[in-house]
Amino acid sequence: MEGPPHTIDTNNINNSHDNYKDIVVTPWEVFGDLEDKMYTKLIEKFGTQAITHDLIEKFKKLIGEIHPLIKSQYFFSHRDLDWLLTKYENGDPFYLYTGRGPSGFVHLGHILPWLFTKYLQDKFGSKLLFQLTDDEKFLYNPGATRETISEYTSENILDIIAVGFNPNLTRIIIDTKHINYLYPLATEIAKKITFSTAKAVFGFTNTTNIGMIGFPPIQAAPCFLPSLIEKKPTPVLIPAAIDQDPYWRITRDIAAKLGFYKPAQIHSKFLPSLARISKMSSSRPETAIFTTDEPEIVEKKVLSSFTGGQATVSLQKKLGGNADICPVYGYLKYFFDNEKESLERYIRCKSGNLLCGECKSDLANNTKTFIIDFKHKREKAKDKVKDFMFDEKFSS
Ligand code: TYM
Numbered sequence: 001m002e003g004p005p006h007t008i009d010t011n012n013i014n015n016s017h018d019n020y021k022d023i024v025v026t027p028w029e030v031f032g033d034l035e036d037k038m039y040t041k042l043i044e045k046f047g048t049q050a051i052t053h054d055l056i057e058k059f060k061k062l063i064g065e066i067h068p069l070i071k072s073q074y075f076f077s078h079r080d081l082d083w084l085l086t087k088y089e090n091g092d093p094f095y096l097y098t099g100r101g102p103s104g105f106v107h108l109g110h111i112l113p114w115l116f117t118k119y120l121q122d123k124f125g126s127k128l129l130f131q132l133t134d135d136e137k138f139l140y141n142p143g144a145t146r147e148t149i150s151e152y153t154s155e156n157i158l159d160i161i162a163v164g165f166n167p168n169l170t171r172i173i174i175d176t177k178h179i180n181y182l183y184p185l186a187t188e189i190a191k192k193i194t195f196s197t198a199k200a201v202f203g204f205t206n207t208t209n210i211g212m213i214g215f216p217p218i219q220a221a222p223c224f225l226p227s228l229i230e231k232k233p234t235p236v237l238i239p240a241a242i243d244q245d246p247y248w249r250i251t252r253d254i255a256a257k258l259g260f261y262k263p264a265q266i267h268s269k270f271l272p273s274l275a276r277i278s279k280m281s282s283s284r285p286e287t288a289i290f291t292t293d294e295p296e297i298v299e300k301k302v303l304s305s306f307t308g309g310q311a312t313v314s315l316q317k318k319l320g321g322n323a324d325i326c327p328v329y330g331y332l333k334y335f336f337d338n339e340k341e342s343l344e345r346y347i348r349c350k351s352g353n354l355l356c357g358e359c360k361s362d363l364a365n366n367t368k369t370f371i372i373d374f375k376h377k378r379e380k381a382k383d384k385v386k387d388f389m390f391d392e393k394f395s396s
Contacts, residue, residue, distance in 0.1 A: 003233075003261045004080040009047060009249040010201055020045045026203060027243050028140060030279045034272050035325065039076050039242075046245055048077045048267060058085050063123045069116050069268070072342075074334055077242060079252070080264040084235050088124065094235035095226035096120055097263065099131035099219070102152040103141055104282030105290040106159040108367075109241075109271035112334060114163045116268070117239045121166055126237075128170045129222045129390075130160055135175045136219065139211035159291050161381035161388055162374055171390040175218055178390050182221040185228070189217035192254040201246045220251040223263040229394070233261050241279075242267035271334065272327045274305040291378065295368040302328070302364040308349070309356035320352040328359045336366040 023038055023045065024031040032038045043050055051070065055078070060066050062085060069075050084094055098117050100110060121128050138149045153174060160172060175182065195213070198204055204213050226234040238248060245267060252262035270279035273287035280288045289298055308326030310316040323329040323346045333342045348354035 003256060004083040004264070006256065007047075009079070009252050010197055025243050025245075027246060030243055030270060030281075034270055034276075034279065039269055042242060043077050046077075046242070046249075048079055048242075048245065048265075049081075051076055051078055051081075051266075055082055055085075058082065062089065067116065067119055068339065069112070069334065071339065072333065073269075074112070075116065075239070075266050075268045077267040078265055079248065080262060081237070081266055084237050084264040087235050092235060094124070094126055094237050094264075096126045096128040097131070097222050097226075097236050097238050098128070098240055099133060099222075100156050100160070101133045101137045101140075102149055102156045103137040103144065104152055104285070105292045106156055107280050107282060107288040107290050108331065108335070109280035109288070111159070111163065111291065112271055113239050113241060113268050114160065118163050118165055120237070120239060121169060126169065127226070128165060129225060130165070130170060130172045130388075131219065131222050132156065132172060132174045133215075133219060135211070136215050139209060139215060155292070157385055157388070158378040158381040159374075161384050162291070162377035164377070165388075167384065167387045170388055171394045172388045173222060173390045179218075181225065181390060182218055185221040185224050186217040188258055189220045189224075189251070189254060190214065192257055193217070193250055197250060197253075201250055216247055216250060219247045223248070223251050224255070224258065224260045227260050233259065235261050236263040238263055238265045240265070240267065241270055243270070243279075272330060274301055274327055276306040276325065276327050289367060289371075291371060291374050293371060295372060298367050298371055299364045302367060303360055305360065305363075307356040307359070313355060316355055317352040321349040321354070321356065323349045326356075326359075328356070328363050332359065332363055332366070335370070336363070 020041055022032065023041060025042060051073070056066055056070060059070065088094055096117055098113065100106070117128065120126060132153050134149050134153045138144050138146055157172060173181065193216070198213060198216060202216065223236050223238070226236055245265065248263055248265055255262040272278070273280045273284055274289070275287040278284070282288065286301070289301055293301070305328055307328050308322035308324065310319055310321060329345065329349065332345065337345060345354065345359065349359070
């Protein structure tokens with residue numbers, strides 16, 4: 001079994017170095033300026049690899065094109081993606097695996113990696129496991145009840161289906177419902193990870209509840225489930241923002257000991273909140289755009305967004321705006337503008353020939369159209385939930 005190169009990912013973390021003290025990225029907390037430099041530092045800090053020109057060319061060779069989110073470096077980092085693509089090239093198909101912690105409604109930041117995952121599924125014909133960590137969110141959020149998490153789980157499933165994944169190739173795993181498929185693997189994984197490693201990787205302390213301490217193997221289990229389903233070691237690619245990387249580090253370190261391939265990853269940046277100061281997050285609803293927001297709320301949120309513009313129109317005309325730190329520019333770039341439109345917008349902004357009102361209005365209109373269409377798809381999804389649930393049939 002020829003797996004990816006043997007490195008110990010948990011040893012490659014540069015936590016103590018002063019250079020990284022202004023960045024905190026864990027599955028539960030993101031703190032940093034979200035500028036390009038931060039992501040370069042994260043690659044060093046986490047010991048991941050940048051997506052190189054050669055890797056992009058490999059993608060192009062296999063599927064004939066380069067996705068805009070790779071071209072624009074929204075997906076900027078990876079682990080063993082080159083290995084996985086070589087395997088594919090040599091006739092070894094891979095599974096996709098991604099997920100959601102149902103702590104609230106789904107926002108645009110979640111949708112972006114899922115749209116990219118759907119694209120990969122379409123291009124590579126991959127089966128996809130989509131995990132809903134209802135246990136994680138119940139355990140992590142002090143105020144969460146099992147009822148609210150269960151409601152969000154049902155709501156989030158509609159979003160997942162609305163993204164348009166192939167029902168023949170996609171299965172949703174809800175941790176508390178499908179635990180019988182995960183638990184045997186999770187115990188194997190848990191047995192190989194010490195509390196000392198978990199503490200170092202996740203920052204657990206004496207006051208962390210023991211449910212959270214025991215949770216990581218449950219998120220690790222779907223990395224190996226495809227090998228059980230296919231009855232042979234099976235490559236897995238995880239598209240997600242880089243906040244989830246700590247889970248994959250511990251999983252990768254014990255994979256070979258259990259006879260599995262290390263899961264490969266492709267990491268995205270974070271879509272910032274409308275206030276720019278942090279990533280878009282369900283815990284700050286006034287600065288996030290949810291798929292369940294009414295169009296007039298979307299408009300209101302976008303119109304009151306932070307921008308990279310100057311304080312007055314005359315200053316904007318004189319000095320130009322700062323598109324690089326502007327969430328409105330960013331959302332247009334990643335969601336709605338094509339490459340040419342985005343470049344033109346950038347140049348007009350920087351040279352003072354574009355005012356923030358125009359960008360906000362473009363974003364509000366585009367987002368409203370997107371959300372209205374997405375809401376229709378969510379409605380239709382209600383009849384399809386059963387088709388997407390993980391079951392014995394998919395696993396045999
Ligand atoms: P969760 O629910 O926090 O996030 C779901 C997915 O969205 C990504 N994400 C973002 N991407 C860009 N910009 C943002 N502002 C933003 N906020 C969140 C996350 O990286 C993730 O890809 N524990 C996980 C659930 C999970 C999972 C997985 C995620 C289980 N298995 C496998 C990814 C891959 C969670 O709570 O994700």
